[in-house]
Amino acid sequence: MSELKTMQDALDIVKDIQIGDLVQGEVLTLQDKQAIVGIVDGGVEGVIPFNELSATPFEKIEDILSVGDVVDLVVIKQIKDKENGSFLLSKRRVDAKKVWEEIQEKFEKGEVIEAPVTAIVRGGLVVDCGVRGFVPASMVTDHFVEDFSSFKGQTLKFKIVEIEPSENRLILSHRAILEAEKAAKKEELFAKIKENEIVEGTVARLTNFGAFVNLGGVDGLVHISQIAHEHIKHASEKLAVGDKVQAKVLSVEKETGRIALSIKETLAKPWDNIEERAHKDAILDGVVKRLTTFGAFVEVFPGVEGLVHISQIAHKHIATPQEVLKEGQEVKVKVLDVNPEEQRISLSIKALEEAPKPEVKDVEVEEVEEVIPVVLEEEAPVTLADRLGDKLSGLVSDDK
Template structure:
């Protein structure tokens, strides 16, 4: 025969504490009572009675005398009873389990706020009677899904559970309540004791694999009965026994696999007796005979300063309850949860979350373990800050305020100062723009002892810029077209940022036309496409061209202009032999002196001025020579033409001069802007000589 003993069997923390208090009182007081059996186990109650602690079911049965001590059992009681005890001048020992006390607190808090209280549990169980007292006995007590469905319509509801309730039942009932009151304000507090679920779960698992299951505990114990019901679902031969005497050994076969569990109010000695009898009768092979040891092993040991991960089992506005695998749960108060100002802890953490905590106090006097999450966060954050400082790596901070001399940001829970000079690698007009934004920084100074962290965003930006510049230099080549932003404009050209690196567009490369000031073409902030004309990595110089990204105006000149067409333009230059007219940037036409008027003209500047708008007729277009001949005269009335100087005379002279000098008109036009005056002087001089 094999025996499987549940490790989570036996006294829970609350019962153990109540028994200890009772035993302790035996040596201190003469007349001691418990209000109702101290725990639901007749054997334990009998033993205590033998030692002088009597159980009474009503306070009225106790004589009002000051040397009488009354113990409130682990199930707790109502505030009305406590009031009576005080008035009767009795000495009171409160052995209410801290978990139950917490339910009292929740119920009172919400009842005082005007909430309707729903208690899920057994109406007559002393724990529920006690809890109901904390809301003036006005709670709706339900114990099934049917009862949940039948509840009246109401708003502002607070739901709590009997500490020993089956978790699955609780979830089903909560589901119904959430649906029923989906449009109402309903607050659910899972107050099931953290001892209950593991015990029930283990019993459930064992009952699935055994042939017979024995649940040891008082028949009046709610949690023992619940264990029995759970096991019975899986193992038909489940028996609820108070001691080994209840076992019918004749029904046990040597091939049986026996499972044993026990309620929270069952003492170790009763469990050991049952195991002993099994061994005695069947030479049983016990999977875990050292019951107490296995129980102890099942709990972790805690010390102040321990850091461990626990599961959140309950969250309220003010505190988080964490199961650490210790005999009692840990509590993280709002102050110990975070440095941040959190209004309601339920907004940031939920049941089932795993959180890392530090033990501040193993026992706060009420059996609770006090925990802090904040100290862990601080430690972790400091570790990361120090590592980042050492590695010269970046961290991301959230800026919260502007102070004299810089900005204050937060890295997790730690305060970080960024001096104004370290905020950017450019001038920043107003630091307020960074509030409530995040950015990366490098730690330039940190001291845990002084609680001081100084950081620089400028270093990060400079590093990024360097990387960007390197990438750019590696990726560009002459002839590439690239987009950039006009950064600065000077007399000689325009500086354009092409991605962290500035290039220069010389004024002569801005336009195919003639410009005097780069501002005629661009302004600061303009985004332009430019061509890379030359690269000088050694001196970090880049020459850019803007006009090179546009078609040359002479490329399709015949599409734009036709011979005989009348065009408008501006006089841009006057020479001795004619006037140059800009038809568009980069395209000038020439009105020869003979084509200006029907009258004889001595000096062109007598009739035309630089900057003057004129209308002229295109006489000839020669794209190969980049030459357009224009005439104003052609647009004048013919009669005026008859009064003018014979046209052929000057033309003949010009032709003669051309032949003599071996210079073509095309050559004259080609480099007109540079050489035309010199050549013109020669032409005029020659013509005058001939005259």
């Protein structure tokens, strides 16, 4: 009778185990694709399939269980073929339920969770939180990212956006964490930053109108006119993303969160010591920046332009500077005069060029007939007889 009672008790216990019940199982044997356990106080064995061992990735069963371990399990179904056990059990689902309860509690308290990114899928990231979490692409970061592959394997912090254990749905946001951190840094920076002080930062972005410099979680704008003393068309002419720079704080607007910076205010002024660098008669290299009706402005140092008057461009007469020069042309100039107070420099291009020799015109010579000098014989003395001539001869004839 006692033996029958014992068998009946065992059958009663087996009948008391229902699908969905939580039980404990002692690991008896580890096989390739499953683990055999004895249900504690149940008098029967159960099977844990490979895919029900853990919610986290693993390669071997030994990575999850060892013989003799006592683990919490949930009954999935009863096995008709009882060769290896009477019930199909799951450790993964019990673990997942505990994880869901922990995540639910953190969600209600507004706490942050930390987890590794396990996969990149279309539309976002898959995260292992003990259960599967999903991060939509729009919630990954606070700026546009075309390729998320660099995030795989990283352990990041997340804010719980939505949780629904019954549907295994867990939506997370890393962007919310970044925005919260940035807001905290911004508040801290605005509390201590002051106008006219010199700050250090890193060039974060370049635009057509200037450059954004990161000051440690907050970006300040350096307008293109405040990058250099000389005129530039784009910020990339002087800066590159990642450059470490110093800048002067021009203004701070806490209400709008804007900080205006100037890099050129930390640089030496173009006209400092100009008399030493561009003294009278100095020969300098320059670039033609502007052409006007009265001459050309040539940049000889960054931010320093001098005037080459039209009369000093060439030795020959020109009606406009464009006849000889063009903007962007490199030229050599001679300093004629420098006036630091008025920030004026007079330059000359033609002073460095050899003046052309004056042209010699050919003179036409008219042909002149050869003049033969006539030499007159020396005149004989004139006598009285020469003067009277024939008159004397007449007188002689009458006497005869």
